[in-house]
Amino acid sequence: MNDALLEKALARADAALARGPHAMPPDGRCRTRHVAMGDPQADFERVLSILSLHGLLDGEGGLRPDVCLVSVGDHFDWGPASERDRVARSSLRLVAWLASHPADQAVLLLGNHDLGRVGELADFTDATFRAAQAEADRLYAGDATDAAAERDFIARWPALPTVELAARDFSTWREEQRAWVEHLLRARRFRVAHAAGDSLLVLHAGVTREDLDVVGLAPGRWSEASAVAEALNGVMDLSL
Template sequence: MTSPRLQAALDRAAACASGAPRSAPPESSPPERRLRVAIGDPQADLTRFLAILDHHGLLTEQGWLRPEVQLVSVGDHFDWGKAPEREAVAQSALRLVAWLAAHPPDQAVILAGNHDLGRVGELAEFSDATFAEAQREADALYDGDDTDEMRERAFLGRFPQVPTVELVARDFSTFREEQRTWITHLLRERRLRTAYAAGPELLVLHAGVTREDLAAAGVSEEHAADAPRIAAALNGALDAAVDVWKGGRLIVPQLHHPGSADYGEGRGIFYHRPSLHPDDAERTRVTPRRRFDPRRLPAGLTQVVGHTRDKRSRELLGLPGEVRDGVLRHLVTDGERIAYAHGTPAKLGSREAALIFTDGGMGHARVEAYELLDLDTRMAAQPR
């Protein structure tokens, strides 16, 4: 049953998404955000997303976040569901982004994921009409690993903006031009961020960074556990790219490069997944990339990330165990060994690095079982 708070939030979101893109300015005297939580990839229906917030007691009767709440959304606000749901999913995702942006910047922190930047990357040159044309062809052609290679090459010859037919048929399947308009606005207004420093050595971002990525962003080894310095460098790199961006594909040098038929799949820190898979060994040595060796994580730094669910994490790390959606997970490494488990990690040693995974497969987990991360206790947030 939909609560009055949930219904009010749904109504607010619909109103926020109507008309031209807009975002709330900073408050002159913001209240103390005593409850700071991070939520994993919101690739699920808006009602489910807001129901999770409501279950945790984070919504007001008017349909906004409670004044004392800060919410950090770790990115990937678009693309999920099956083909018949695409129109509803496109609308739902846009309303979510608009609702988040209607909160002050310090209250709703919107982090970029690869699906968000895909709107100004792989999809930057599509109109609704040309994307619909490409998608009709992609739907008829895409068959997972059995997709006909010759026909795919012909498809990419007609649509060289994308690296695979799968991207159009499945990965970025709910694209609409108005989404790109909103993402462009949020980038230019500095509302769509790369990273957020939640503590001196606690960094929140979509997919994680290694020591090599920090070097590419201009962060020295001396400051490799300094979350505020790292967040400033990563956000500065995005802002510098946006400042010289005249439209078309947005590239952040050394950190993010969208995919294309010529370039291959997109690479960089918004695509990252930790991997010890033998086939990824060589690909983890260069930047930008799609996989990274978790033993190269910066010592002393805890990173809160999304992007990868439990099943995929275990596959790439070669680890057995029970696969669960909805729960927080963690990886800890000392640069040689790694440990991966459900829950959040204990206090790190000076030579250890950690990832806390927040992507619990929101569209697949029960609302009451979906865990949020309390950024102050660094444990699962308790419903209020």
């Protein structure tokens, strides 16, 4: 990826971030190239380089008009503890860049790390999360984490079910990320599932027969990707 194109893509992401949480509506164009990108927990510049390598970017740092990109959840939380601030910014740049495209061109699917921004960590502020994380970092030792110390930690921070969640799993959480995820959920840009074909369903995790029973989808429609996606997305939308 040449430097000029990279700078244009980064500028597009930064302009989207500066505007604040927003989502572009679909534009109804026909897309002839459909690509899925799984678990994009990587540096934004690396993601751009891979997309460019496959010829998916236009000359202005966005997706080519004929491309539909499905991002299959988990856009946050990767890298070492020493790079948390950089990773937090890089992750949000990716989400903002994706959201700057029409809804039918860049499809954002939810992963557990995305939902964590508005789930387990919904009531934190940047300051309270930093305080909890500082404690978690001192205690976390993988499987060797002291159980009694962890119980005391959970008593002080009841929204956190484990030390590991703050120290590792959701380690780059920020309030700004929560604002973006919340907006994209309410705008119906973050989706649970996407029907990429009559019998091709794309989502972050598996779906069982029990899940489809719970969402009320008739068994005769379980093989219809569009029906399954509509049912799963509908349950999410009703909860907002």
